Amino acid sequence: MSMFNAMTSVGVRRSAGAVAGTMAFMATLVAAPSAAQAAVCTAGLCGEVRNSSISTDSLKVTSDWGSKASFWISPGGTSKTVMKDADGYYVDPGCEARVYFNRVSGPRLASGWHKINSATATSILYRC
Secondary structure, eight states: OOHHHHHHTTOSOOOOOOHHHHHHHHHHHHSOOOSOOTTOOBTTBOOEEEEOTTOSSOEEEESOTTTOOEEEEOTTOBGGGTOSSOOEEEEOTTOEEEEEETTEEEEEOOSEEEEOOTTOEEEEEEEO
């Protein structure tokens, strides 16, 4: 994940916060998530993928990076409805996916699986 995507995918910071909490939060953004994080949250923060309400297609998400067992979330939906902790999402070949933050979309993402860590809430603009 590029630094731009890492910074824009943070979305809403969901930790209360003293300086120590902020430092721990920032450390989780830098560290890559480990494999097979199914329902494993970091410091009480769980990964979340949101399919933007202006997306035109459902988005595949996984809660287990190791197996890539997946669920579909509709436009306007969130991974929280089907899993506690999302580990990543899949972009189908030929589809357009962009991280969407504060009504601004980032660069187009390549097809394939994209890993997120447990401290992120990622909104994706997805069109096929």
